[in-house]
Amino acid sequence: MDRDPGRPLGAGRFSTTVFTELTALAERTGAINLGQGFPDEDGPEAVLRTACDALVSGENQYPPLGGLPGLRAAVARQRQRRYGLGYDPEDEILVTTGATEAITAAVLALCGPGDEVIVVDPAYDAYVAAVTLAGGRCRRVPLLRDGGTGFVLDPDELQRAVTPRSRLLILNTPHNPTGKVFDRTELSGIARFCVRNDLIAVVDEVYEYLVYDGAGHLPPAALPGMRERTLSVSSAGKTFNVTGWKVGWCCGPSDLVAAVRSVKQYLTFASAAPLQRAVAEALDTQEDWVTRWREDLRGRRDLLAAGLTGAGLPVITPEGGYFLQADVSDLTRRDAVEFCRDLPAAAGIVALPTTAFCEKPGAYRSLVRFAFCKRRDLLAEAVTRVGHLRRPSPPVPSQHLEKT
Structure with a gap:
């Protein structure tokens, strides 16, 4: 059987998942991992x-x-x-x-x-x-x-x-x-x-x-x-x-x-x-514990959503789960893939482009998935870091004073 010499032995139809890659990136760089959906606190x-x-x-x-x-x-x-x-x-x-x-x-x-x-x-x-x-x-x-x-x-x-x-x-x-x-x-x-x-x-x-x-x-x-x-x-x-x-x-x-x-x-x-x-x-x-955890998550969702919105990334508020969608189009001219690729170096944050879940980018091209199941202090720090990414305001044209 002929094999592409540029392809690693054993490589097939599947590659490393985006979750694995981004988690490794977060660990390697020390970035805040808002990409993969796992809490950083234990259960009951x-x-x-x-x-x-x-x-x-x-x-x-x-x-x-x-x-x-x-x-x-x-x-x-x-x-x-x-x-x-x-x-x-x-x-x-x-x-x-x-x-x-x-x-x-x-x-x-x-x-x-x-x-x-x-x-x-x-x-x-x-x-x-x-x-x-x-x-x-x-x-x-x-x-x-x-x-x-x-x-x-x-x-x-x-x-x-x-x-x-x-x-x-x-x-x-x-x-x-x-x-x-x-x-x-x-x-x-x-x-x-x-x-x-x-x-x-x-x-x-x-x-x-x-x-x-x-x-x-x-x-x-x-x-x-x-x-x-x-x-x-x-x-x-x-x-x-x-x-x-x-x-x-x-x-x-x-x-x-x-x-x-x-x-x-x-x-x-x-x-x-x-x-x-x-x-x-x-x-x-443990249903009472889950009820408290759900209410805590709702508060974390609102904390992250308010912070991202204030930093120039409008949020589509989720009804369930522990991810929210933020639109990066007002903050950058790049699409979400480029934005997420640069985010660890630019702000020390890992997030996922929503197009990673899509067959065709379409209306999701500018959306980024952020996990809000993390500690509140990490969410607050992430919001601060994103705030530093705002586009600089365009220069104000100089005003020429009329001579009197």
């Missing part, structure tokens, strides 16, 4: 202690492929308590190594070469990678900017994406990177679309607890015709500030969950047993 102390106790009490061998029964039961209680959705923990809930594994295993299980997956654009990069691994093709439907204040999904664009090879829709709500929370009217339209076109919905709900200003998270599985065709995916990382634990799960009808399980066994087989026990406790006992 009681949950951390439970994990420690499980580690030292001998719970360190393989858990069952489907996950610890106690965690599956806790997930079932959470879905029933919050959304009125009943799932059998025996065969309708699967514990995974984070939400990314659940989504990837679902795509690999349910799609084959030539099949098509509809993805809302911008999209978390793992969705597209999963479809590529399956030999499928993404049909990306853009979220449109709504007068600069938010984002909307055009139902006609969604319908135009359907072909005879369409198998899945991947939907993320609350949405990363835009912070959009799809409301009941929008989700009802998406549900009718899935039913009409006989599509399976894989719904990424990892930010389900992190919604603000009266917005509410509605799982698409709760809508008519969707329970039997939806895999709902979530995880502990974003909810309980334990992103490094990589404990997630998917819920759905037994046949779909069985398909995901059949792939998962050849990926990771199982996730860390001590952490599963701790997550089960968190789901049952």
Whole structure:
């Protein structure tokens, strides 16, 4: 087989993700990392202690492929308590190594070469990678900017994406990177679309607890015709500030969950047993902690938004998650990619161009994603640094005094 001599041995269709590159850049330069979405403070102390106790009490061998029964039961209680959705923990809930594994295993299980997956654009990069691994093709439907204040999904664009090879829709709500929370009217339209076109919905709900200003998270599985065709995916990382634990799960009808399980066994087989026990406790006992954390995040969001706006970067306020979009067009003539490339050296900050999540730059060319899940002192310092990037005011024409 001929190989391009300029291409490293082993290089394939995938390269290092932008998250990995920017995190490494932040570590190397000491920049404030507002690019990657992880908090810099730990979650509930009681949950951390439970994990420690499980580690030292001998719970360190393989858990069952489907996950610890106690965690599956806790997930079932959470879905029933919050959304009125009943799932059998025996065969309708699967514990995974984070939400990314659940989504990837679902795509690999349910799609084959030539099949098509509809993805809302911008999209978390793992969705597209999963479809590529399956030999499928993404049909990306853009979220449109709504007068600069938010984002909307055009139902006609969604319908135009359907072909005879369409198998899945991947939907993320609350949405990363835009912070959009799809409301009941929008989700009802998406549900009718899935039913009409006989599509399976894989719904990424990892930010389900992190919604603000009266917005509410509605799982698409709760809508008519969707329970039997939806895999709902979530995880502990974003909810309980334990992103490094990589404990997630998917819920759905037994046949779909069985398909995901059949792939998962050849990926990771199982996730860390001590952490599963701790997550089960968190789901049952820590909703008050999550409520306080959500309110704290809302304050951090507002702090960063006000600071960026004052520094000349208008913000699109997110309804959920922990990222906000800032428009750099008033501050620089460069696009967001160039702006973010120069930002570590110019201001000691790492942020992400939103076009990193897009197939086509379009209306996102000037948008930058900033994470606000960091300590308040770091956010305040970041705002100060961005303020130093303001365009200098144009020189004032000299005034010639009229001779008298």
